[in-house]
Amino acid sequence: MKRIETDVAVIGAGTAGLTAYRAVKSAGLEAVLIEGGPYGTTCARVGCMPSKLLIASAEAAHGAAAAADFGVRIDGAIRIDGRAIMARVKRERDRFVGFVLESVDQIPDADKVRGHAKFLSSTELQVDDHTVVHAGRTVIATGSSPVVPKEYEAIGDRAIVNDDVFAWDDLPRSVLVVGTGVIGLELGQALSRLGVRTRIIGRGDGLAGLSDPVVRDSLRAALQAELSLQLNSTVLGLRRIGDEVEVRHVEDGRPERTERFDYVLLATGRAPNLDLDLGKAGAKLDAGGMPVYDRETLQLAGLPIFIAGDVNGMAPLLHEAADDGHIAGGNAAAYPDVRPGKRRAPMAVVFSDPQVAAVGLRFRDLPQHGVAIGEVDFKSQGRSRIMLKNRGRLRVYASHADGRLLGAEMAGPAMEHVAHLLAWAVQKKLTVPEMLAMPFYHPVVEEGLRTALRHAAMELKAAELERVSEGEQAVNNA
Numbered sequence: 001m002k003r004i005e006t007d008v009a010v011i012g013a014g015t016a017g018l019t020a021y022r023a024v025k026s027a028g029l030e031a032v033l034i035e036g037g038p039y040g041t042t043c044a045r046v047g048c049m050p051s052k053l054l055i056a057s058a059e060a061a062h063g064a065a066a067a068a069d070f071g072v073r074i075d076g077a078i079r080i081d082g083r084a085i086m087a088r089v090k091r092e093r094d095r096f097v098g099f100v101l102e103s104v105d106q107i108p109d110a111d112k113v114r115g116h117a118k119f120l121s122s123t124e125l126q127v128d129d130h131t132v133v134h135a136g137r138t139v140i141a142t143g144s145s146p147v148v149p150k151e152y153e154a155i156g157d158r159a160i161v162n163d164d165v166f167a168w169d170d171l172p173r174s175v176l177v178v179g180t181g182v183i184g185l186e187l188g189q190a191l192s193r194l195g196v197r198t199r200i201i202g203r204g205d206g207l208a209g210l211s212d213p214v215v216r217d218s219l220r221a222a223l224q225a226e227l228s229l230q231l232n233s234t235v236l237g238l239r240r241i242g243d244e245v246e247v248r249h250v251e252d253g254r255p256e257r258t259e260r261f262d263y264v265l266l267a268t269g270r271a272p273n274l275d276l277d278l279g280k281a282g283a284k285l286d287a288g289g290m291p292v293y294d295r296e297t298l299q300l301a302g303l304p305i306f307i308a309g310d311v312n313g314m315a316p317l318l319h320e321a322a323d324d325g326h327i328a329g330g331n332a333a334a335y336p337d338v339r340p341g342k343r344r345a346p347m348a349v350v351f352s353d354p355q356v357a358a359v360g361l362r363f364r365d366l367p368q369h370g371v372a373i374g375e376v377d378f379k380s381q382g383r384s385r386i387m388l389k390n391r392g393r394l395r396v397y398a399s400h401a402d403g404r405l406l407g408a409e410m411a412g413p414a415m416e417h418v419a420h421l422l423a424w425a426v427q428k429k430l431t432v433p434e435m436l437a438m439p440f441y442h443p444v445v446e447e448g449l450r451t452a453l454r455h456a457a458m459e460l461k462a463a464e465l466e467r468v469s470e471g472e473q474a475v476n477n478a
Ligand SMILES: Cc1cc2nc3c(=O)[nH]c(=O)nc-3n(C[C@H](O)[C@H](O)[C@H](O)COP(=O)(O)OP(=O)(O)OC[C@H]3O[C@@H](n4cnc5c(N)ncnc54)[C@H](O)[C@@H]3O)c2cc1C
Pocket: 011, 012, 013, 014, 015, 016, 017, 034, 035, 036, 037, 038, 039, 041, 042, 043, 046, 047, 048, 049, 051, 115, 116, 117, 118, 141, 142, 143, 144, 162, 183, 273, 275, 276, 308, 309, 310, 311, 315, 316, 317, 318, 319, 321
Protein backbone atom coordinates (compact mmCIF):
# COMPACT_ATOMS: atom_id res chain seq x y z
CA MET A 1 0.00 0.00 0.00
CA LYS A 2 1.41 3.38 -0.98
CA ARG A 3 1.29 6.07 1.74
CA ILE A 4 1.16 9.81 1.02
CA GLU A 5 1.51 12.55 3.63
CA THR A 6 0.15 15.98 2.71
CA ASP A 7 -1.34 19.14 4.20
CA VAL A 8 -4.64 19.03 2.28
CA ALA A 9 -6.33 16.28 0.28
CA VAL A 10 -8.93 17.37 -2.27
CA ILE A 11 -11.38 14.67 -3.37
CA GLY A 12 -12.67 15.32 -6.89
CA ALA A 13 -10.97 17.14 -9.77
CA GLY A 14 -14.09 18.96 -10.99
CA THR A 15 -14.52 22.73 -10.97
CA ALA A 16 -14.77 22.99 -7.17
CA GLY A 17 -11.88 20.57 -6.58
CA LEU A 18 -9.52 22.19 -9.07
CA THR A 19 -10.24 25.63 -7.58
CA ALA A 20 -9.74 24.32 -4.04
CA TYR A 21 -6.45 22.65 -5.01
CA ARG A 22 -5.17 25.92 -6.51
CA ALA A 23 -6.26 27.92 -3.43
CA VAL A 24 -4.29 25.56 -1.16
CA LYS A 25 -1.19 25.65 -3.35
CA SER A 26 -1.26 29.43 -3.67
CA ALA A 27 -1.34 29.62 0.14
CA GLY A 28 2.00 27.77 0.05
CA LEU A 29 0.81 24.39 1.36
CA GLU A 30 1.10 20.88 -0.02
CA ALA A 31 -1.98 19.30 -1.59
CA VAL A 32 -3.02 16.18 -3.45
CA LEU A 33 -5.95 15.96 -5.85
CA ILE A 34 -7.76 12.62 -5.92
CA GLU A 35 -9.94 11.80 -8.94
CA GLY A 36 -11.86 8.58 -9.45
CA GLY A 37 -13.47 9.28 -12.81
CA PRO A 38 -12.35 10.93 -16.04
CA TYR A 39 -10.65 14.31 -15.82
CA GLY A 40 -12.36 17.20 -17.59
CA THR A 41 -15.15 18.31 -15.16
CA THR A 42 -18.87 17.64 -15.35
CA CYS A 43 -19.51 21.13 -16.74
CA ALA A 44 -17.26 20.66 -19.77
CA ARG A 45 -17.80 16.93 -20.40
CA VAL A 46 -21.51 16.30 -19.86
CA GLY A 47 -23.01 19.50 -18.42
CA CYS A 48 -23.02 23.20 -19.25
CA MET A 49 -21.01 23.11 -22.47
CA PRO A 50 -22.40 20.18 -24.50
CA SER A 51 -25.95 21.14 -23.46
CA LYS A 52 -25.46 24.68 -24.72
CA LEU A 53 -23.94 23.30 -27.94
CA LEU A 54 -27.02 21.15 -28.56
CA ILE A 55 -29.24 24.15 -27.76
CA ALA A 56 -27.29 26.28 -30.26
CA SER A 57 -28.08 23.79 -33.07
CA ALA A 58 -31.71 23.72 -31.94
CA GLU A 59 -31.88 27.52 -32.07
CA ALA A 60 -30.50 27.47 -35.61
CA ALA A 61 -33.16 24.93 -36.65
CA HIS A 62 -35.91 26.90 -34.96
CA GLY A 63 -34.71 30.15 -36.54
CA ALA A 64 -34.74 28.57 -39.99
CA ALA A 65 -38.27 27.25 -39.44
CA ALA A 66 -39.44 30.66 -38.19
CA ALA A 67 -37.79 32.62 -41.02
CA ALA A 68 -41.03 32.69 -43.04
CA ASP A 69 -42.68 34.71 -40.24
CA PHE A 70 -40.22 37.49 -41.14
CA GLY A 71 -40.95 37.17 -44.85
CA VAL A 72 -37.81 35.15 -45.53
CA ARG A 73 -38.64 32.06 -47.59
CA ILE A 74 -36.30 29.09 -47.44
CA ASP A 75 -37.13 27.10 -50.57
CA GLY A 76 -37.06 23.35 -50.08
CA ALA A 77 -37.10 21.39 -46.86
CA ILE A 78 -35.04 22.27 -43.82
CA ARG A 79 -33.05 19.12 -43.12
CA ILE A 80 -31.76 18.29 -39.67
CA ASP A 81 -28.51 16.36 -40.02
CA GLY A 82 -28.35 14.55 -36.67
CA ARG A 83 -24.88 13.15 -37.34
CA ALA A 84 -23.47 16.58 -38.19
CA ILE A 85 -25.15 18.09 -35.11
CA MET A 86 -23.75 15.46 -32.73
CA ALA A 87 -20.33 15.65 -34.41
CA ARG A 88 -20.22 19.42 -33.73
CA VAL A 89 -21.46 18.98 -30.16
CA LYS A 90 -18.70 16.43 -29.49
CA ARG A 91 -15.97 18.27 -31.39
CA GLU A 92 -16.55 21.57 -29.60
CA ARG A 93 -17.15 19.82 -26.27
CA ASP A 94 -13.81 18.00 -26.66
CA ARG A 95 -12.15 21.34 -27.29
CA PHE A 96 -13.52 22.72 -23.99
CA VAL A 97 -12.55 19.52 -22.17
CA GLY A 98 -9.10 19.84 -23.75
CA PHE A 99 -8.51 23.14 -21.95
CA VAL A 100 -9.31 21.49 -18.62
CA LEU A 101 -7.04 18.55 -19.44
CA GLU A 102 -4.22 20.96 -20.24
CA SER A 103 -4.61 22.59 -16.83
CA VAL A 104 -4.66 19.16 -15.14
CA ASP A 105 -1.48 18.24 -17.06
CA GLN A 106 0.23 21.24 -15.50
CA ILE A 107 -0.35 19.84 -12.00
CA PRO A 108 2.73 17.89 -10.87
CA ASP A 109 2.23 14.10 -11.08
CA ALA A 110 3.15 13.77 -7.41
CA ASP A 111 0.05 15.83 -6.53
CA LYS A 112 -2.36 13.65 -8.51
CA VAL A 113 -3.84 10.41 -7.22
CA ARG A 114 -6.17 8.30 -9.39
CA GLY A 115 -8.97 6.34 -7.74
CA HIS A 116 -12.06 6.61 -5.52
CA ALA A 117 -11.41 7.98 -2.05
CA LYS A 118 -13.19 7.04 1.17
CA PHE A 119 -12.51 8.15 4.71
CA LEU A 120 -10.67 5.84 7.13
CA SER A 121 -10.66 8.57 9.78
CA SER A 122 -10.95 12.37 9.81
CA THR A 123 -7.37 12.63 8.55
CA GLU A 124 -6.92 9.45 6.49
CA LEU A 125 -8.28 8.46 3.12
CA GLN A 126 -8.20 5.11 1.34
CA VAL A 127 -7.92 5.48 -2.43
CA ASP A 128 -9.11 2.31 -4.21
CA ASP A 129 -6.97 -0.47 -2.79
CA HIS A 130 -3.62 1.05 -3.62
CA THR A 131 -3.01 4.24 -1.60
CA VAL A 132 -3.60 5.73 1.84
CA VAL A 133 -3.48 9.52 1.96
CA HIS A 134 -2.80 11.11 5.33
CA ALA A 135 -3.93 14.74 5.22
CA GLY A 136 -4.29 17.34 7.96
CA ARG A 137 -7.42 18.59 6.21
CA THR A 138 -9.65 17.39 3.39
CA VAL A 139 -11.87 19.15 0.88
CA ILE A 140 -14.76 17.04 -0.40
CA ALA A 141 -15.57 18.20 -3.96
CA THR A 142 -17.14 15.07 -5.36
CA GLY A 143 -20.00 16.65 -7.32
CA SER A 144 -23.41 15.06 -7.95
CA SER A 145 -24.92 12.33 -10.11
CA PRO A 146 -28.28 12.00 -11.87
CA VAL A 147 -31.02 10.34 -9.84
CA VAL A 148 -32.50 7.31 -11.62
CA PRO A 149 -35.86 6.39 -10.06
CA LYS A 150 -36.07 2.62 -9.40
CA GLU A 151 -39.04 1.99 -11.67
CA TYR A 152 -36.98 2.97 -14.74
CA GLU A 153 -34.33 0.30 -14.15
CA ALA A 154 -36.63 -2.26 -15.83
CA ILE A 155 -36.09 -0.65 -19.26
CA GLY A 156 -32.31 -1.13 -19.11
CA ASP A 157 -30.21 0.98 -21.46
CA ARG A 158 -33.27 2.74 -22.88
CA ALA A 159 -33.41 4.75 -19.63
CA ILE A 160 -30.76 7.40 -20.15
CA VAL A 161 -29.35 10.51 -18.44
CA ASN A 162 -27.63 13.64 -19.74
CA ASP A 163 -24.24 11.91 -20.10
CA ASP A 164 -25.75 9.44 -22.60
CA VAL A 165 -27.22 12.19 -24.80
CA PHE A 166 -23.78 13.66 -25.38
CA ALA A 167 -22.42 10.24 -26.39
CA TRP A 168 -24.93 9.88 -29.27
CA ASP A 169 -23.55 9.78 -32.82
CA ASP A 170 -26.96 10.60 -34.26
CA LEU A 171 -30.28 11.91 -33.00
CA PRO A 172 -32.94 9.33 -32.13
CA ARG A 173 -36.49 9.44 -33.52
CA SER A 174 -38.27 9.89 -30.20
CA VAL A 175 -37.57 10.66 -26.54
CA LEU A 176 -39.73 10.89 -23.44
CA VAL A 177 -38.16 13.40 -21.08
CA VAL A 178 -39.09 12.83 -17.43
CA GLY A 179 -38.66 15.92 -15.23
CA THR A 180 -39.55 19.54 -15.92
CA GLY A 181 -36.60 21.04 -14.06
CA VAL A 182 -33.63 22.72 -15.66
CA ILE A 183 -32.15 19.76 -17.52
CA GLY A 184 -35.52 18.43 -18.68
CA LEU A 185 -36.46 21.76 -20.23
CA GLU A 186 -33.11 22.60 -21.76
CA LEU A 187 -32.55 19.20 -23.36
CA GLY A 188 -36.23 18.47 -24.04
CA GLN A 189 -36.81 21.70 -25.95
CA ALA A 190 -33.55 21.29 -27.87
CA LEU A 191 -34.46 17.75 -28.96
CA SER A 192 -37.95 18.84 -29.92
CA ARG A 193 -36.60 21.70 -32.04
CA LEU A 194 -34.21 19.26 -33.70
CA GLY A 195 -37.10 17.20 -35.00
CA VAL A 196 -36.99 14.45 -32.38
CA ARG A 197 -40.54 13.50 -31.36
CA THR A 198 -40.34 14.62 -27.75
CA ARG A 199 -42.73 14.66 -24.84
CA ILE A 200 -41.66 16.31 -21.57
CA ILE A 201 -43.54 15.21 -18.49
CA GLY A 202 -43.37 16.33 -14.88
CA ARG A 203 -45.01 14.85 -11.83
CA GLY A 204 -45.98 18.18 -10.25
CA ASP A 205 -46.51 21.68 -11.60
CA GLY A 206 -42.85 22.70 -11.12
CA LEU A 207 -41.21 24.28 -14.15
CA ALA A 208 -37.54 25.30 -14.49
CA GLY A 209 -37.30 25.80 -10.73
CA LEU A 210 -39.49 28.94 -10.88
CA SER A 211 -41.32 29.77 -7.65
CA ASP A 212 -43.28 32.82 -8.86
CA PRO A 213 -46.62 31.45 -10.15
CA VAL A 214 -47.18 34.38 -12.52
CA VAL A 215 -43.83 33.89 -14.23
CA ARG A 216 -44.24 30.10 -14.21
CA ASP A 217 -47.67 30.31 -15.87
CA SER A 218 -46.29 32.57 -18.59
CA LEU A 219 -43.47 30.10 -19.26
CA ARG A 220 -45.84 27.16 -19.33
CA ALA A 221 -48.09 28.90 -21.86
CA ALA A 222 -45.12 29.81 -24.06
CA LEU A 223 -43.68 26.29 -24.00
CA GLN A 224 -46.99 24.51 -24.49
CA ALA A 225 -47.61 26.61 -27.61
CA GLU A 226 -44.47 25.04 -29.08
CA LEU A 227 -43.97 21.56 -27.69
CA SER A 228 -45.51 18.61 -25.81
CA LEU A 229 -45.10 19.59 -22.20
CA GLN A 230 -47.35 18.04 -19.63
CA LEU A 231 -47.34 18.73 -15.92
CA ASN A 232 -49.02 16.88 -13.04
CA SER A 233 -48.46 13.60 -14.84
CA THR A 234 -47.96 10.05 -13.66
CA VAL A 235 -46.17 7.23 -15.43
CA LEU A 236 -48.44 4.22 -14.93
CA GLY A 237 -46.39 1.60 -16.72
CA LEU A 238 -43.16 1.01 -18.63
CA ARG A 239 -42.45 -1.91 -20.94
CA ARG A 240 -39.43 -2.58 -23.06
CA ILE A 241 -40.37 -3.79 -26.54
CA GLY A 242 -37.25 -4.53 -28.59
CA ASP A 243 -35.32 -1.29 -28.83
CA GLU A 244 -38.31 0.80 -27.78
CA VAL A 245 -40.09 1.60 -24.56
CA GLU A 246 -43.85 1.57 -24.25
CA VAL A 247 -44.97 4.14 -21.72
CA ARG A 248 -48.43 4.36 -20.22
CA HIS A 249 -48.93 7.79 -18.66
CA VAL A 250 -51.69 10.11 -17.56
CA GLU A 251 -51.96 13.84 -17.08
CA ASP A 252 -54.27 15.15 -14.35
CA GLY A 253 -57.87 14.96 -15.56
CA ARG A 254 -57.01 13.75 -19.09
CA PRO A 255 -57.43 10.35 -20.71
CA GLU A 256 -54.57 7.89 -20.27
CA ARG A 257 -52.08 7.58 -23.17
CA THR A 258 -49.83 4.75 -24.34
CA GLU A 259 -46.89 5.76 -26.52
CA ARG A 260 -43.60 4.31 -27.70
CA PHE A 261 -40.26 6.08 -27.48
CA ASP A 262 -36.69 5.20 -28.42
CA TYR A 263 -35.42 6.52 -25.08
CA VAL A 264 -36.63 7.78 -21.71
CA LEU A 265 -34.36 10.64 -20.65
CA LEU A 266 -34.37 10.98 -16.87
CA ALA A 267 -33.98 14.57 -15.76
CA THR A 268 -35.30 13.90 -12.28
CA GLY A 269 -32.70 15.77 -10.25
CA ARG A 270 -29.16 15.09 -9.08
CA ALA A 271 -27.92 13.66 -5.79
CA PRO A 272 -24.63 14.50 -4.05
CA ASN A 273 -21.81 11.94 -4.42
CA LEU A 274 -21.38 10.99 -0.78
CA ASP A 275 -20.28 7.36 -0.93
CA LEU A 276 -17.32 8.36 1.22
CA ASP A 277 -17.70 6.51 4.56
CA LEU A 278 -18.19 9.87 6.26
CA GLY A 279 -19.14 8.06 9.46
CA LYS A 280 -15.54 6.88 9.82
CA ALA A 281 -14.46 10.54 9.71
CA GLY A 282 -16.81 11.29 12.62
CA ALA A 283 -19.13 13.46 10.50
CA LYS A 284 -22.56 14.34 11.88
CA LEU A 285 -25.23 13.49 9.32
CA ASP A 286 -28.71 15.02 9.09
CA ALA A 287 -31.91 13.02 8.56
CA GLY A 288 -31.32 13.00 4.79
CA GLY A 289 -27.76 11.65 5.16
CA MET A 290 -26.12 15.01 4.36
CA PRO A 291 -23.14 15.97 6.49
CA VAL A 292 -23.85 18.91 8.80
CA TYR A 293 -21.67 21.84 7.72
CA ASP A 294 -21.39 25.61 8.12
CA ARG A 295 -22.80 27.28 4.99
CA GLU A 296 -20.46 30.25 5.32
CA THR A 297 -17.13 28.49 5.98
CA LEU A 298 -18.11 25.16 4.33
CA GLN A 299 -16.54 23.31 7.30
CA LEU A 300 -18.07 20.04 8.51
CA ALA A 301 -19.14 20.47 12.14
CA GLY A 302 -16.06 20.10 14.38
CA LEU A 303 -13.86 18.46 11.71
CA PRO A 304 -10.89 19.50 9.55
CA ILE A 305 -13.06 18.72 6.52
CA PHE A 306 -14.67 21.13 4.05
CA ILE A 307 -17.33 20.53 1.40
CA ALA A 308 -17.52 22.42 -1.91
CA GLY A 309 -19.52 22.41 -5.15
CA ASP A 310 -22.57 20.35 -6.15
CA VAL A 311 -21.93 17.84 -3.38
CA ASN A 312 -22.96 20.34 -0.69
CA GLY A 313 -26.34 20.81 -2.38
CA MET A 314 -26.46 24.58 -1.82
CA ALA A 315 -26.50 25.94 -5.38
CA PRO A 316 -25.48 23.34 -7.97
CA LEU A 317 -24.16 25.81 -10.54
CA LEU A 318 -20.79 26.25 -12.15
CA HIS A 319 -19.87 29.69 -10.77
CA GLU A 320 -21.00 28.63 -7.29
CA ALA A 321 -18.83 25.48 -7.49
CA ALA A 322 -15.82 27.67 -8.31
CA ASP A 323 -16.59 30.11 -5.45
CA ASP A 324 -17.11 27.18 -3.07
CA GLY A 325 -13.78 25.69 -4.10
CA HIS A 326 -12.07 28.96 -3.38
CA ILE A 327 -13.67 29.27 0.06
CA ALA A 328 -13.14 25.61 1.04
CA GLY A 329 -9.55 25.52 -0.26
CA GLY A 330 -8.72 28.82 1.44
CA ASN A 331 -10.19 27.65 4.74
CA ALA A 332 -8.52 24.25 4.51
CA ALA A 333 -5.19 26.05 4.07
CA ALA A 334 -5.89 28.48 6.92
CA TYR A 335 -7.35 25.83 9.28
CA PRO A 336 -8.01 26.27 12.21
CA ASP A 337 -8.34 29.99 11.38
CA VAL A 338 -11.51 29.43 9.40
CA ARG A 339 -13.58 32.39 8.06
CA PRO A 340 -16.85 32.97 6.21
CA GLY A 341 -16.23 33.21 2.47
CA LYS A 342 -17.26 36.13 0.27
CA ARG A 343 -20.49 35.42 -1.60
CA ARG A 344 -22.05 37.03 -4.65
CA ALA A 345 -25.72 37.76 -5.27
CA PRO A 346 -27.52 34.52 -6.20
CA MET A 347 -28.25 34.09 -9.90
CA ALA A 348 -29.45 31.17 -12.02
CA VAL A 349 -30.23 31.05 -15.74
CA VAL A 350 -32.03 28.36 -17.73
CA PHE A 351 -31.19 28.30 -21.44
CA SER A 352 -34.65 27.46 -22.67
CA ASP A 353 -36.62 29.71 -25.05
CA PRO A 354 -37.98 31.84 -23.50
CA GLN A 355 -34.98 31.96 -21.21
CA VAL A 356 -35.64 31.67 -17.50
CA ALA A 357 -33.71 33.33 -14.70
CA ALA A 358 -33.85 34.11 -11.01
CA VAL A 359 -31.71 36.53 -9.01
CA GLY A 360 -31.47 37.49 -5.35
CA LEU A 361 -34.42 36.40 -3.21
CA ARG A 362 -36.80 34.01 -4.89
CA PHE A 363 -40.55 34.70 -4.76
CA ARG A 364 -41.02 31.77 -2.32
CA ASP A 365 -38.48 33.28 0.11
CA LEU A 366 -39.92 36.83 0.17
CA PRO A 367 -41.26 38.15 3.47
CA GLN A 368 -45.07 37.95 3.72
CA HIS A 369 -45.42 41.74 3.97
CA GLY A 370 -43.55 44.86 2.93
CA VAL A 371 -42.63 43.85 -0.62
CA ALA A 372 -43.52 45.77 -3.78
CA ILE A 373 -43.78 43.71 -6.97
CA GLY A 374 -43.30 45.29 -10.37
CA GLU A 375 -43.87 43.35 -13.56
CA VAL A 376 -43.77 43.41 -17.31
CA ASP A 377 -45.47 41.12 -19.81
CA PHE A 378 -43.21 40.79 -22.86
CA LYS A 379 -46.23 40.34 -25.15
CA SER A 380 -46.24 43.99 -26.21
CA GLN A 381 -42.63 44.86 -25.41
CA GLY A 382 -41.21 46.67 -28.44
CA ARG A 383 -37.92 44.93 -29.18
CA SER A 384 -39.22 41.52 -28.11
CA ARG A 385 -42.08 41.88 -30.61
CA ILE A 386 -39.72 43.00 -33.38
CA MET A 387 -37.74 39.78 -32.87
CA LEU A 388 -40.90 37.63 -32.50
CA LYS A 389 -39.67 36.71 -29.03
CA ASN A 390 -42.50 38.46 -27.18
CA ARG A 391 -43.34 35.73 -24.67
CA GLY A 392 -42.98 35.52 -20.90
CA ARG A 393 -42.99 37.82 -17.89
CA LEU A 394 -40.50 39.47 -15.58
CA ARG A 395 -41.29 40.31 -11.95
CA VAL A 396 -39.01 42.35 -9.68
CA TYR A 397 -39.32 42.43 -5.91
CA ALA A 398 -38.39 45.51 -3.84
CA SER A 399 -38.51 46.31 -0.15
CA HIS A 400 -41.13 48.83 1.08
CA ALA A 401 -38.71 49.81 3.84
CA ASP A 402 -35.95 51.29 1.67
CA GLY A 403 -36.89 50.65 -1.97
CA ARG A 404 -34.03 48.19 -2.43
CA LEU A 405 -34.22 45.50 -5.08
CA LEU A 406 -34.55 42.16 -3.28
CA GLY A 407 -34.72 39.81 -6.23
CA ALA A 408 -36.53 38.84 -9.42
CA GLU A 409 -37.85 35.88 -11.37
CA MET A 410 -38.31 35.98 -15.11
CA ALA A 411 -39.07 34.16 -18.33
CA GLY A 412 -38.49 36.04 -21.56
CA PRO A 413 -36.07 36.99 -24.31
CA ALA A 414 -32.41 37.67 -23.46
CA MET A 415 -33.02 37.01 -19.78
CA GLU A 416 -29.41 35.82 -19.36
CA HIS A 417 -28.38 39.47 -19.80
CA VAL A 418 -31.21 41.06 -17.83
CA ALA A 419 -30.44 38.64 -14.97
CA HIS A 420 -26.87 39.92 -14.84
CA LEU A 421 -28.01 43.55 -14.60
CA LEU A 422 -30.39 42.62 -11.81
CA ALA A 423 -27.90 40.42 -9.91
CA TRP A 424 -25.34 43.24 -10.02
CA ALA A 425 -28.01 45.65 -8.75
CA VAL A 426 -28.92 43.27 -5.88
CA GLN A 427 -25.27 42.85 -4.95
CA LYS A 428 -24.71 46.63 -5.03
CA LYS A 429 -27.87 47.07 -2.92
CA LEU A 430 -29.39 49.47 -5.45
CA THR A 431 -32.88 50.87 -4.91
CA VAL A 432 -35.54 50.92 -7.61
CA PRO A 433 -35.22 54.74 -8.06
CA GLU A 434 -31.43 54.36 -8.37
CA MET A 435 -31.87 51.73 -11.07
CA LEU A 436 -34.37 53.91 -12.93
CA ALA A 437 -31.80 56.71 -12.92
CA MET A 438 -29.50 54.52 -15.09
CA PRO A 439 -29.51 54.81 -18.90
CA PHE A 440 -31.80 52.62 -21.04
CA TYR A 441 -31.25 52.48 -24.81
CA HIS A 442 -34.04 52.25 -27.37
CA PRO A 443 -35.30 49.85 -28.62
CA VAL A 444 -33.97 47.09 -26.34
CA VAL A 445 -35.37 44.29 -24.17
CA GLU A 446 -34.06 46.18 -21.12
CA GLU A 447 -36.85 48.70 -21.69
CA GLY A 448 -39.10 45.88 -20.51
CA LEU A 449 -37.09 45.77 -17.30
CA ARG A 450 -37.63 49.52 -17.00
CA THR A 451 -41.40 48.99 -17.27
CA ALA A 452 -41.24 46.47 -14.40
CA LEU A 453 -39.10 48.84 -12.32
CA ARG A 454 -41.49 51.75 -12.96
CA HIS A 455 -44.35 49.54 -11.89
CA ALA A 456 -42.44 48.63 -8.69
CA ALA A 457 -41.67 52.33 -8.11
CA MET A 458 -45.40 53.12 -8.27
CA GLU A 459 -46.11 50.36 -5.78
CA LEU A 460 -43.40 51.69 -3.48
CA LYS A 461 -44.87 55.18 -3.70
CA ALA A 462 -48.36 53.87 -2.94
CA ALA A 463 -47.02 51.97 0.09
CA GLU A 464 -45.24 55.10 1.30
CA LEU A 465 -48.43 57.22 0.92
CA GLU A 466 -50.34 54.60 2.86
CA ARG A 467 -47.74 54.71 5.63
CA VAL A 468 -47.92 58.54 5.75
CA SER A 469 -51.72 58.58 5.86
CA GLU A 470 -51.73 55.89 8.58
CA GLY A 471 -49.27 58.05 10.54
CA GLU A 472 -51.46 61.15 10.12
CA GLN A 473 -54.53 59.20 11.19
CA ALA A 474 -52.70 57.97 14.29
CA VAL A 475 -51.76 61.60 15.15
CA ASN A 476 -55.38 62.75 14.57
CA ASN A 477 -56.73 59.94 16.73
CA ALA A 478 -54.32 60.74 19.57
C1 LIG B 1 -26.68 18.77 -18.26
C2 LIG B 1 -26.14 19.81 -17.31
C3 LIG B 1 -26.10 21.13 -17.72
C4 LIG B 1 -25.59 22.11 -16.85
N1 LIG B 1 -25.58 23.40 -17.29
C5 LIG B 1 -25.11 24.37 -16.46
C6 LIG B 1 -25.06 25.71 -16.91
O1 LIG B 1 -25.42 26.04 -18.04
N2 LIG B 1 -24.60 26.65 -16.05
C7 LIG B 1 -24.21 26.32 -14.77
O2 LIG B 1 -23.82 27.23 -14.01
N3 LIG B 1 -24.24 25.04 -14.33
C8 LIG B 1 -24.67 24.06 -15.15
N4 LIG B 1 -24.68 22.77 -14.72
C9 LIG B 1 -24.21 22.47 -13.35
C10 LIG B 1 -22.66 22.40 -13.30
O3 LIG B 1 -22.21 21.53 -14.30
C11 LIG B 1 -22.24 21.90 -11.92
O4 LIG B 1 -22.77 22.76 -10.93
C12 LIG B 1 -20.73 21.86 -11.76
O5 LIG B 1 -20.13 21.20 -12.84
C13 LIG B 1 -20.35 21.17 -10.44
O6 LIG B 1 -18.95 21.11 -10.29
P1 LIG B 1 -18.32 20.23 -9.12
O7 LIG B 1 -16.87 20.55 -9.08
O8 LIG B 1 -19.10 20.37 -7.88
O9 LIG B 1 -18.52 18.71 -9.58
P2 LIG B 1 -17.85 17.87 -10.77
O10 LIG B 1 -17.34 18.69 -11.89
O11 LIG B 1 -18.86 16.81 -11.07
O12 LIG B 1 -16.58 17.20 -10.08
C14 LIG B 1 -16.66 16.17 -9.14
C15 LIG B 1 -15.55 15.18 -9.40
O13 LIG B 1 -15.41 14.33 -8.27
C16 LIG B 1 -15.09 13.02 -8.73
N5 LIG B 1 -15.43 12.09 -7.64
C17 LIG B 1 -16.66 11.81 -7.13
N6 LIG B 1 -16.55 10.97 -6.08
C18 LIG B 1 -15.23 10.73 -5.91
C19 LIG B 1 -14.48 9.95 -4.98
N7 LIG B 1 -15.06 9.28 -3.98
N8 LIG B 1 -13.13 9.90 -5.10
C20 LIG B 1 -12.51 10.58 -6.10
N9 LIG B 1 -13.17 11.34 -7.00
C21 LIG B 1 -14.50 11.42 -6.90
C22 LIG B 1 -15.94 12.88 -9.98
O14 LIG B 1 -15.42 11.85 -10.81
C23 LIG B 1 -15.83 14.27 -10.59
O15 LIG B 1 -14.76 14.36 -11.51
C24 LIG B 1 -25.14 21.75 -15.56
C25 LIG B 1 -25.16 20.41 -15.16
C26 LIG B 1 -25.65 19.45 -16.02
C27 LIG B 1 -25.65 18.01 -15.58
